[in-house]
Amino acid sequence: MPIKFAGEFEVQRGPEDVYAFLTDPNKFCPLLPEFRGVTVEDAEHFTVQVNVGVSYIKGVANVKLHLAESQRPSRAQFKGQGSVAGGNVSMVATFDLMSVESGTKVAWQGEAQVFGRLTSVSGGLLEPLGKKQVQKLIDGLQAALHAASGGTV
Amino acid sequence: MSVDGKGWVGKAVPRKEEDRLLRGRGKFADDIKLREMLYLRFVRSSYAHANIVSIDTSDAEKIPGVICTLTGSEIASQTQPFIEMAPDPGGKIQDYPLAISKVRYQGEPVAAVMAISPGIADDGAEAVQVEYAALDPVVDAEQALTDASILHEEAGTNKVWGGVFEYGDVEQAFREAASVIEIDRMHFHRFSSTPLENNVVIAQWDPKDERIYYSCNNSFPSFAIQFLAAHLNVHIDRIRVQTSDIGGSFGIKITSYPQMAVCALASKKAGGRPIKWVETRSEHMISSAHGNERTFRDTRVALDKDGVITAITSRHIDDCGAYPRYEPLGCVIWSQVFPGVYRFKNARIDFSQAVTNKCPVGPNRGYSRMQHLWFLERVVDICAHELGIPADEMRLRNYIRPEEFPYTTPNGCIYDSGNYPKMLEVAKQLIGWDAWKKKQAEARKEGRMLGIGIGTTLDSGTNNFGQAQIVNPGAPFSGNSQGANCKLDIYGEVVVAVGSCPQGQGHETTAAQVVADVLNINPDLITVRTGFDTERNVHTGFSGTYASQFAVSGLSAVHGAAQKLKAEMKRLAAFVLKSKEEDLEFGVGGQGPEVRSKSNGKSINYWGMANIVNVNSAVLPVEMHDVTLNCRYIWRAPFKVPDIKRKYGNLTMTYASQLHIAVVEIDRETFIPKILDYVAVDDCGTVINPPIVEGQVYGATAHGIGAALLENCVYDSVGNMLTSTFSDYIPITAMNMPTVKYGHIETPSPHSYSGAKGMGEGGAAPIHTISAALQDALFDKRIFIDDSFNNPDSLFRALKGEIGRADDIVKVERRA
Numbered sequence: 001m002p003i004k005f006a007g008e009f010e011v012q013r014g015p016e017d018v019y020a021f022l023t024d025p026n027k028f029c030p031l032l033p034e035f036r037g038v039t040v041e042d043a044e045h046f047t048v049q050v051n052v053g054v055s056y057i058k059g060v061a062n063v064k065l066h067l068a069e070s071q072r073p074s075r076a077q078f079k080g081q082g083s084v085a086g087g088n089v090s091m092v093a094t095f096d097l098m099s100v101e102s103g104t105k106v107a108w109q110g111e112a113q114v115f116g117r118l119t120s121v122s123g124g125l126l127e128p129l130g131k132k133q134v135q136k137l138i139d140g141l142q143a144a145l146h147a148a149s150g151g152t153v
Numbered sequence: 154m155s156v157d158g159k160g161w162v163g164k165a166v167p168r169k170e171e172d173r174l175l176r177g178r179g180k181f182a183d184d185i186k187l188r189e190m191l192y193l194r195f196v197r198s199s200y201a202h203a204n205i206v207s208i209d210t211s212d213a214e215k216i217p218g219v220i221c222t223l224t225g226s227e228i229a230s231q232t233q234p235f236i237e238m239a240p241d242p243g244g245k246i247q248d249y250p251l252a253i254s255k256v257r258y259q260g261e262p263v264a265a266v267m268a269i270s271p272g273i274a275d276d277g278a279e280a281v282q283v284e285y286a287a288l289d290p291v292v293d294a295e296q297a298l299t300d301a302s303i304l305h306e307e308a309g310t311n312k313v314w315g316g317v318f319e320y321g322d323v324e325q326a327f328r329e330a331a332s333v334i335e336i337d338r339m340h341f342h343r344f345s346s347t348p349l350e351n352n353v354v355i356a357q358w359d360p361k362d363e364r365i366y367y368s369c370n371n372s373f374p375s376f377a378i379q380f381l382a383a384h385l386n387v388h389i390d391r392i393r394v395q396t397s398d399i400g401g402s403f404g405i406k407i408t409s410y411p412q413m414a415v416c417a418l419a420s421k422k423a424g425g426r427p428i429k430w431v432e433t434r435s436e437h438m439i440s441s442a443h444g445n446e447r448t449f450r451d452t453r454v455a456l457d458k459d460g461v462i463t464a465i466t467s468r469h470i471d472d473c474g475a476y477p478r479y480e481p482l483g484c485v486i487w488s489q490v491f492p493g494v495y496r497f498k499n500a501r502i503d504f505s506q507a508v509t510n511k512c513p514v515g516p517n518r519g520y521s522r523m524q525h526l527w528f529l530e531r532v533v534d535i536c537a538h539e540l541g542i543p544a545d546e547m548r549l550r551n552y553i554r555p556e557e558f559p560y561t562t563p564n565g566c567i568y569d570s571g572n573y574p575k576m577l578e579v580a581k582q583l584i585g586w587d588a589w590k591k592k593q594a595e596a597r598k599e600g601r602m603l604g605i606g607i608g609t610t611l612d613s614g615t616n617n618f619g620q621a622q623i624v625n626p627g628a629p630f631s632g633n634s635q636g637a638n639c640k641l642d643i644y645g646e647v648v649v650a651v652g653s654c655p656q657g658q659g660h661e662t663t664a665a666q667v668v669a670d671v672l673n674i675n676p677d678l679i680t681v682r683t684g685f686d687t688e689r690n691v692h693t694g695f696s697g698t699y700a701s702q703f704a705v706s707g708l709s710a711v712h713g714a715a716q717k718l719k720a721e722m723k724r725l726a727a728f729v730l731k732s733k734e735e736d737l738e739f740g741v742g743g744q745g746p747e748v749r750s751k752s753n754g755k756s757i758n759y760w761g762m763a764n765i766v767n768v769n770s771a772v773l774p775v776e777m778h779d780v781t782l783n784c785r786y787i788w789r790a791p792f793k794v795p796d797i798k799r800k801y802g803n804l805t806m807t808y809a810s811q812l813h814i815a816v817v818e819i820d821r822e823t824f825i826p827k828i829l830d831y832v833a834v835d836d837c838g839t840v841i842n843p844p845i846v847e848g849q850v851y852g853a854t855a856h857g858i859g860a861a862l863l864e865n866c867v868y869d870s871v872g873n874m875l876t877s878t879f880s881d882y883i884p885i886t887a888m889n890m891p892t893v894k895y896g897h898i899e900t901p902s903p904h905s906y907s908g909a910k911g912m913g914e915g916g917a918a919p920i921h922t923i924s925a926a927l928q929d930a931l932f933d934k935r936i937f938i939d940d941s942f943n944n945p946d947s948l949f950r951a952l953k954g955e956i957g958r959a960d961d962i963v964k965v966e967r968r969a
Contacts, residue, residue, distance in 0.1 A: 088200060088285065114873075115199040115259065116873070117199065120259070120878075
C-alpha cells in the first residue's frame with residue numbers, strides 16, 4: 001500500500017524565493033531527517049542519502065530524484081527511486097505555491113511506495129514513522145524559510 | 154519373532170531413529186562441512202513485478218573474500234529453461250533459477266554471491282546494485298485471468314491451465330432438485346509449512362569427472378534430478394544426490410531444484426569448489442514455496458427433499474504464484490477426492506489456474522486436495538445450515554456407506570475402504586457430543602458464541618502419475634513405483650535401502666518391522682540406511698517422500714526385496730544344509746539369525762551364508778551363481794492410464810480418512826477463537842506402528858489448526874509479502890497447540906499387501922473442522938465462514954458486518 005502524506009503551511013517569503021529554495025537540493029536536502037549527503041548531477045537531477053531505521057533494521061537510503069514538473073514559481077514536482085535497507089522505494093512529492101498576503105502558502109503532497117524487506121518485516125510501522133519524518137521535514141522547511149527571511153512568524 | 158508370535162507389523166516398536174535424533178546425533182545437511190567450501194547468498198528482488206534495468210556486481214566482487222558472483226544472464230547462456238509440465242500456453246513459460254530480464258515476485262533471486270564465509274557473502278549480496286523499472290503487479294488470481302498485466306510475455310496469458318471436469322447428468326439433477334443453494338464466493342487462503350530446518354543445498358560441480366554432487370534436503374530427489382539434468386545439459390547419471398536426516402518438509406522442499414541448479418553453476422564458476430547455501434527463515438517465507446491458494450466462485454448445489462446432495466457445479470480458480478514449477482499437477486490432483494466422502498454423482502467443476510506476482514507454490518501437506526475438501530465441507534455445512542439439518546445428520550445422509558466399498562467415484566477413482574459413520578460415532582463418543590450440545594445451549598442463552606464443528610476428509614495416497622496426462626496429454630508419466638534393496642552384507646548383517654526420503658516419518662523403523670516379519674527376526678537386527686542416495690540404485694523416477702505413500706509404495710518395495718532375499722537364502726540354505734526348502738525355517742539361534750532345517754536339525758547363520766556367497770564362493774556350484782543375497786526389487790502400482798478425454802480413471806491407490814470434531818468459543822471481548830475441545834479420529838487401514846501413526850495424526854492436526862487460525866501469507870496490493878517473519882506469520886507450536894483426543898478405526902485396504910494405507914497429510918481436517926465450528930458459533934448472526942483463515946481480526950470484521958454476510962454470499966431456492 002502506498003503511504004500518502006499531504007498538508008499545507010505558510011511562510012513569510014514570496015513564491016519566487018520559496019520555489020528557489022525548494023528546488024535547490026543543496027538547501028532543501030539537508031532538511032531531510034537523518035540526512036547524510038547529496039550529490040547534485042545537474043539542476044534537475046540529484047541523489048540524496050539519508051539514514052533509515054525501523055526498529056532493528058537500519059541502513060542507508062540512496063534515492064535518485066529529478067525535478068519532473070516545474071512551473072516556476074507555482075509548482076514543483078519531484079519523482080524519485082532508490083534503494084533502502086534491502087529494498088526499494090519510489091516516491092513523488094509535489095509542492096504547489098500560492099501567493100498570499102503574508103507571503104506564500106505551500107500546499108504539499110507526497111506518496112511513497114516501499115518495496116521489499118522493510119515492508120515485509122515492519123510494514124505496520126512505516127506509515128506512522130513516515131508521517132513523523134515528514135512532519136520533521138516540514139517543520140525544518142518552515143524554520144529554514146523563516147530564518148532565511150530574517151523575520152518572525 | 155515378536156513375543157506374542159504375531160509379528161512386528163502392528164506393534165508399537167520404538168523408533169530406530171529416536172536415539173540419534175533425540176540425543177542431537179542426527180546428521181543434517183547443514184552439518185556437512187567440506188574443504189574449500191564457499192557460501193552462497195542470493196540477491197533477491199524487492200519488487201513483485203519489474204523489469205531488470207541493470208545488475209552491477211562490481212562492488213561485491215571487490216570485497217575481500219568474495220570469490221565470484223553469478224547472474225541470470227550468465228545462467229541463461231549455459232542452461233535450458235526448466236521443464237514445464239503444462240501444455241501451451243503454460244508450457245511456453247521460461248523459468249530460470251535466477252531472473253534474467255524481469256522479476257515476478259518479491260524475493261525472486263536475481264543474483265548470487267559466493268564467498269569464503271556466510272558473513273562475507275551477506276556483505277557481497279548487499280553490495281550488488283540492481284536497478285528495476287516497476288511494472289503493475291497482479292496479486293489476485295481472478296484479476297490475473299483478465300490478463301491486464303501479464304507475467305510471462307512468452308506465454309501471452311496468465312492462465313496456466315484450464316479444464317472442465319463434468320460427470321453424471323448435472324442438468325437433470327438441478328431440474329429435479331427440491332432445493333437449490335447458491336454460494337457466490339469462498340476462498341482458501343495461502344499458507345506454508347515452516348519446517349524446523351529450512352532448505353539447504355551443498356553442491357559441487359567436480360571438474361575432474363564432470364559430475365555434480367549434491368548433499369541437500371530436497372524431499373523428492375528423483376523428480377529434482379530429472380529437472381536438473383535437462384536444465385544443466387548433463388546426463389542424469391552424472392548427478393548424485395544424497396540426503397541424510399531432514400528436519401521436516403511437508404512437500405515444500407520438493408521444489409528446491411532451482412536453488413540446487415544455482416549452487417551447481419556457482420560451483421562450476423568457482424572452479425569446482427563446493428558451494429553451500431543455507432536458507433534463512435525470511436528467505437523461506439518469501440521464496441521457497443507456499444501452499445496453493447484457491448477461490449471458489451458461483452457454486453450451485455442441488456439437493457433432494459431429505460437434504461441429500463445430488464449435484465454440484467462450481468468454478469475454481471487456483472493461484473500458483475509466479476512460476477508453475479510442480480504445477481499444473483494440482484489442477485488434477487484435487488480430483489483424487491472429487492466427491493470427498495459424499496455420494497453425489499453429478500458435478501461440473503470448471504477449474505483454472507493462474508500465475509500471480511507471489512511466491513511460487515509447492516505441494517504443501519494435503520496438496521491440492523485439502524482446498525477441495527475444505528470447499529466440500531463448507532458446502533455441506535452451509536447447505537445443512539440453510540435447510541435446518543444438524544451437521545452430523547447432514548453428513549450421515551450424504552456419506553458413502555460402508556457397504557458400498559470399494560466405491561467408484563464419478564470420475565473413476567476407487568476408494569478402497571472406509572467407514573465414515575463409524576468414525577463419526579467414535580468421534581462423538583470421544584468428545585462427549587451430547588454433553589457439549591447441552592453446554593452449547595446454555596452458553597447461547599448467555600450470549601456466548603460457542604460452536605461445534607465436524608470435518609470429514611480423505612488422505613489419498615500413492616498417486617497414479619498418469620493423471621498428469623489429464624492436464625498435459627504429452628506428459629511422459631503414468632503409474633507409480635518405488636525401489637528397495639535388501640541384502641545380507643559380507644558379515645551377514647541385514648541391510649535395507651529404500652528410495653524414500655524420510656523427514657521424520659519413521660521409515661527406518663517401519664521398514665525394519667516389515668523385514669523382521671519376513672525373516673522372523675527382531676527389527677533391532679536390521680539396519681535401514683538413512684536418507685536417500687542415487688548411488689544406492691534403489692530409486693525410480695517416483696522416489697522420494699510425498700503424497701502419503703510410503704506405507705504402500707515404500708513398504709511394498711521393502712517387502713518385495715525381503716521376499717526375494719528370503720527366497721535366495723532358502724535356496725542357499727537348502728544346498729548347504731542338504732535339506733528341502735519346504736523343511737527350512739527362519740529364526741534366531743545361538744549364533745544369531747539363522748535358517749534351520751526341521752528335517753535334519755542343521756542350521757546356518759547369516760554370517761555363514763554371506764561368507765559363502767561373498768568371500769568363500771568356490772564352494773558354490775555354478776547353478777547357484779545367481780544367488781547374490783543382495784536383492785533389488787521395484788514395486789509398481791497396478792494402475793492404468795486414465796481416460797484423458799473423460800478425465801476418468803483411478804488416480805490413487807488408498808484413501809485414508811479423518812474425522813475431526815472441534816468445540817470452539819469466540820471471545821466476546823477480544824474475538825479470539827479458543828479451542829475448548831478437540832478430537833481426531835483416523836483410519837489408515839492396517840496400522841503398522843501405532844505411535845508413529847498417532848504422531849503423524851498429531852502433526853497433521855497441529856498443521857491444520859495453525860493454518861485455520863494463525864498462519865496466513867499476506868501480500869499487500871503491490872506484492873510485498875507482509876508476513877515474512879515469525880513476528881507476523883505465527884506458526885503453531887507446542888505452546889499454542891490444544892490438547893487433542895485421538896481415536897482410530899481400521900478398515901484394511903484391499904489394495905495394499907498389508908492392508909495399510911498411506912497417511913500423514915490428514916486432509917487438513919482441522920481447517921474444515923474449525924471453519925465448521927466457527928460457522929456453528931455464529932449460526933444465529935447470519936454470518937458465513939467463507940474463508941479458510943479466521944483470526945480475531947477477521948471474526949471482528951465479520952461480526953461488524955464487513956465480511957461474511959450470509960445475504961451477500963448465499964441464496965436458497967426451495968421448490969418443494
